[in-house]
Amino acid sequence: MKAGNTTCKMEMLWNWNVVDSCFLSSSWHITNNAMFAASCVGAALLVVCLEFLRRVAHEYDAFLLRQFQRQLRAQQAALVAAAPANCCDGPTSTLGTQHATFRASALQQLIRAVIHGVILGLAYIIMLLVMYYNGFIFISVILGAILGKFLCDWMVVRIPYESPDEKEERRSSIGAAGPTGCCA
Numbered sequence: 195m196k197a198g199n200t201t202c203k204m205e206m207l208w209n210w211n212v213v214d215s216c217f218l219s220s221s222w223h224i225t226n227n228a229m230f231a232a233s234c235v236g237a238a239l240l241v242v243c244l245e246f247l248r249r250v251a252h253e254y255d256a257f258l259l260r261q262f263q264r265q266l267r268a269q270q271a272a273l274v275a276a277a278p279a280n281c282c283d284g285p286t287s288t289l290g291t292q293h294a295t296f297r298a299s300a301l302q303q304l305i306r307a308v309i310h311g312v313i314l315g316l317a318y319i320i321m322l323l324v325m326y327y328n329g330f331i332f333i334s335v336i337l338g339a340i341l342g343k344f345l346c347d348w349m350v351v352r353i354p355y356e357s358p359d360e361k362e363e364r365r366s367s368i369g370a371a372g373p374t375g376c377c378a
Contacts, residue, residue, distance in 0.1 A: 200225070208327045217326055218319070230330070237323055237331050238338030244316045245342025251309045262296040 202216030202223055203209075215224045217233065224230045298306065323331055 204326070206325075206327060208329065210329045212330070215326075215328060217323055217328075217331070234330055234334040237320070237334040238341065240316065240320055240323075241335050241338030242342040242345065244313065244320060245339070245346040247309060247313045247316065249346040251306070251313065254306065254309065258298060258302055259296065262294075266294050 200214055200223070202220055203211045203214045204216055205211065212227060212230045213224060215230065215233075216222055217224075222233070224233060320335060324335055
């Protein structure tokens with residue numbers, strides 16, 4: 195391909211070309227080492243942006259679920275408050291475990307779909323960059339993935355635990371009632 199006065203070097207085999215490399219279009223023609231370095235940094239930043247958008251999608255879904263759970267708790271509290279006092283001596287529900295179903299609104303689903311589309315488009319652009327088989331760009335993409343994972347996907351997990359007093363209390367109450375919890 196011609197880009198200005200020089201020709202783009204495009205190989206579909208593993209290569210370490212720097213000057214006269216072209217990526218995605220003839221207008222992205224590398225004419226010096228600084229342009230190539232900027233391209234490598236840009237490729238890495240694209241992957242960091244991809245990891246960031248993945249995190250945004252995850253956080254948005256979690257936000258929607260928290261919002262739904264708050265609404266559900268408010269509805270349950272309203273039902274309990276509206277129930278007459280001392281209405282029953284037995285269990286309040288004989289239906290077993292009940293489930294509430296959350297369905298995103300049209301706007302919420304549209305936002306989720308747009309985020310997904312941007313993630314997919316960015317992932318395809320990164321894939322096309324890697325398909326130039328340029329070793330420097332490939333390494334830049336890997337480094338961008340490492341940096342993106344480090345910055346945007348820090349592992350945080352809530353694990354419930356009991357104090358030693360609670361464990362002993364539970365163990366002694368189970369022992370007194372027998373293994374089934376109903377009789378000694």
